[in-house]
Amino acid sequence: MSFLSRVLPLLLVYYIGLTVILQQLLRRLRLGSALAPVFPTQNEKVAIVTGGAGGIGYHTVKHLARLGMHVIIAGNDENGGQESVRQVKEETLNEKAAVMLVPERKTQYGFEEHFGLNYLGHFLLTNLLLETLKQSGIHSYNARIVTLSSATHYVGELHLKDLHSSCSYSPHGAYAQSKLALVLFTYQLQHLLTAEGSHVTANVVDPGVVNTELYQNVCWAVKMVKWMTAWLVFKTPEEGASTSIYAAVSPDLEGVGGCYLYNEKRTKSLDVSYDEELQRRLWTESCKMVGIPDMALRGL
Numbered sequence: 130m131s132f133l134s135r136v137l138p139l140l141l142v143y144y145i146g147l148t149v150i151l152q153q154l155l156r157r158l159r160l161g162s163a164l165a166p167v168f169p170t171q172n173e174k175v176a177i178v179t180g181g182a183g184g185i186g187y188h189t190v191k192h193l194a195r196l197g198m199h200v201i202i203a204g205n206d207e208n209g210g211q212e213s214v215r216q217v218k219e220e221t222l223n224e225k226a227a228v229m230l231v232p233e234r235k236t237q238y239g240f241e242e243h244f245g246l247n248y249l250g251h252f253l254l255t256n257l258l259l260e261t262l263k264q265s266g267i268h269s270y271n272a273r274i275v276t277l278s279s280a281t282h283y284v285g286e287l288h289l290k291d292l293h294s295s296c297s298y299s300p301h302g303a304y305a306q307s308k309l310a311l312v313l314f315t316y317q318l319q320h321l322l323t324a325e326g327s328h329v330t331a332n333v334v335d336p337g338v339v340n341t342e343l344y345q346n347v348c349w350a351v352k353m354v355k356w357m358t359a360w361l362v363f364k365t366p367e368e369g370a371s372t373s374i375y376a377a378v379s380p381d382l383e384g385v386g387g388c389y390l391y392n393e394k395r396t397k398s399l400d401v402s403y404d405e406e407l408q409r410r411l412w413t414e415s416c417k418m419v420g421i422p423d424m425a426l427r428g429l
């Protein structure tokens with residue numbers, strides 16, 4: 130593996146991160162701390178939030194619980210999950226918050242961590258829940274799938290022949306690839322749902338650069354810079370959750386799917402993410418990896 134192929138993904142990820150941070154700073158200076166939008170109550174609805182024990186997920190859980198939803202936290206940290214449920218119940222007075230825990234299984238299945246955890250886990254969970262979602266959605270209240278990607282997908286490359294990055298591994302490249310895979314997956318899923326006429330929509334969210342535990346593995350110099358500047362240029366976890374909440378409950382998106390959402394607006398994703406052939410090939414490959422039938426091949 131050449132020096133360049135190791136360093137280039139790192140430079141690209143930092144470049145895109147700095148671009149987003151700059152945009153966030155300008156937005157903050159322009160808008161100040163804008164008031165959170167008000168959404169209708171969601172009393173009869175159920176949401177499953179993966180990673181809901183911390184960071185962006187936790188604030189998504191709290192907001193949805195406040196709107197009256199029955200929220201289920203899916204995660205890998207039992208104590209953290211139970212503690213989040215306790216806090217959400219206390220702060221929102223919504224007793225319908227629960228925790229569903231899945232153990233860490235990446236090594237057991239041998240998947241590369243970023244691809245397995247960030248992408249394949251969501252791919253599989255979504256597919257396993259799909260029949261229930263189809264039965265839950267109706268014309269005026271579509272069931273909604275919200276996937277969390279990232280601006281790093283703009284510098285991602287999908288290596289269909291080496292999805293686990295075994296030929297040339299770079300943590301930054303692997304992260305960016307997993308986030309690009311989520312965009313491709315969401316668009317393909319929406320094509321399949323639309324073709325079937327089901328009342329389920331799938332959108333993908335870019336939360337911005339958010340001050341969470343996600344950055345615990347960056348080098349000490351970056352940690353230091355983050356510590357000094359995050360208050361000014363990073364989004365808070367509450368701000369980071371706002372586009373996910375918008376995608377989950379906003380009436381603007383009733384029946385609308387296949388969008389890449391950033392700052393509560395539709396935005397263009399990377400050109401290659403619209404490549405339908407690539408979307409299909411990734412879908413087929415992902416089905417093989419997680420061992421589920423390919424509904425695209427079955428004609429749904």
Ligand SMILES: NC(=O)c1ccc[n+]([C@@H]2O[C@H](COP(=O)([O-])OP(=O)(O)OC[C@H]3O[C@@H](n4cnc5c(N)ncnc54)[C@H](O)[C@@H]3O)[C@@H](O)[C@H]2O)c1
Pocket residue numbers: 179180181182183184185186203204205206209231232233234246247277278279280335336337338339340341342343344
């Ligand atoms: N923070 C950012 O700047 C940022 C930017 C773009 C995208 N994102 C995306 O947003 C999502 C949430 O990130 P965050 O910033 O809140 O991070 P975080 O580290 O604060 O929270 C991650 C959550 O995922 C859970 N988790 C970790 N490993 C898991 C596993 N194996 N199985 C199930 N759950 C697991 C953790 O317990 C935690 O609740 C991620 O998909 C991340 O890639 C974050």
